[in-house]
Amino acid sequence: MGRSFVEYGAVAARAALADAGLQWRDIGSIVGADTVRGGYPGYVAGDVREGARLAGGPGCERVRSVRVRAQAINTARAQILSGLADVVLVVGADAAPKGFFRPAGGDRPDDPDWLRFRFSARPIRRTSGCTRVGGWPCTGHTGGLRAGQGEERRSGRAQPYARYRKPVTAEEVAASAVVADPLRLLDICATSDGGAALVLAGHGVRTSARVSDPVRIRAVSTVTPRYPNTVLDLPDIATDSAVAVQPAAETFRESIARAAYQEAGIGPDDLSFAEVYDLSTALELQWYEDLGLCGQGDAAKLLQEGSTSLGGRIPVNASGGLASFGEAVPAQAIAQVCELTCQLRGVAGDRQVTGARVGIAANQGLFGHGSAVVAVR
Known part of the structure; x- marks a missing residue:
């Protein structure tokens, strides 16, 4: 508790990569499920800067990155099916305030x-x-x-x-x-802090040897x-x-x-x-x-x-x-x-x-x- 959402996301991402037997260099795209509680204005968890921070490795600023909300897995799958990437890392993380959620950003009568x-x-x-x-x-x-x-x-x-x-x-x-x-x-x-991550790969992409039947x-x-x-x-x-x-x-x-x-x-x-x-x-x-x-x-x-x-x-x-x-x-x-x-x-x-x-x-x-x-x- 009390850490940045980026830290939670990075821990989850590393665990997902280890489970798949992959390295950062194997990732063709990062899809981030966004949060409004990261200390920034707007929705930022999956933008290019935060994608690079979540990756935490050299060269990851060159990886395709997108931020979404409910569409994270669907977006990753679409990128694979369209041929934009063979392997996509999907990450979602949040550092939530205590108590019940309430709207962020003040009065927004058009929201x-x-x-x-x-x-x-x-x-x-x-x-x-x-x-x-x-x-x-x-x-x-x-x-x-x-x-x-x-x-x-x-x-x-x-x-x-x-x-x-x-x-x-x-x-x-x-x-x-x-x-x-x-x-x-x-x-x-x-409410809670936490992170989760998945690695999605196209057919024929070899990941961890133990995942012989994906x-x-x-x-x-x-x-x-x-x-x-x-x-x-x-x-x-x-x-x-x-x-x-x-x-x-x-x-x-x-x-x-x-x-x-x-x-x-x-x-x-x-x-x-x-x-x-x-x-x-x-x-x-x-x-x-x-x-x-x-x-x-x-x-x-x-x-x-x-x-x-x-x-x-x-x-x-x-x-x-x-x-x-x-x-x-x-x-x-x-x-x-x-x-x-x-x-x-x-x-x-x-x-x-x-x-x-x-x-x-x-x-x-x-x-x-x-x-x-x-x-x-």
């Missing part, structure tokens, strides 16, 4: 993210709007939340990179402070929200007024899943496991349904049956999820794909999903954007 915070609830103290947590009860699967709390959260115990590894009981969750009813403090992930990306789905729900991810509210509108045929999370399944040529029944964006317990339950792991309204039942636990029909967040890592925003989606890779290689240790062959990682971001990655072995 949908700023508007989301300002209009999602009444003012708190002297700040405009509310923390993001205040809006979750409007969007998360709170109907089955209490029923879904009856299982001990223990996945992080087997995750060596987890920040929180102590098991949390249902009684401890119920005894924690209410933050946004019915969400309690231990229903919500913490994990392959079968699909990358990125979906924008459907008008008029483009600013506030709230049900049936237009962006320019408080007038109710016709609900969309599917949620943006369902759109993410559908696009990923279509590109990969699979369905939810083909999955061995899933990694989902669990900012809160309610949101994890919602992902069960939107990924098609169960029917609508059956998420709490799926959890209570043990189907999403290690050894169950469809393990979810065997990594421990954000509940164990905390939220380092530019790193979290990349870290999910790192977990897909470990599971599909069969090297996840005590958290290994038996016979893992197909995995999906699903994430979401500002005002209704999201992405999913399907990987296979």
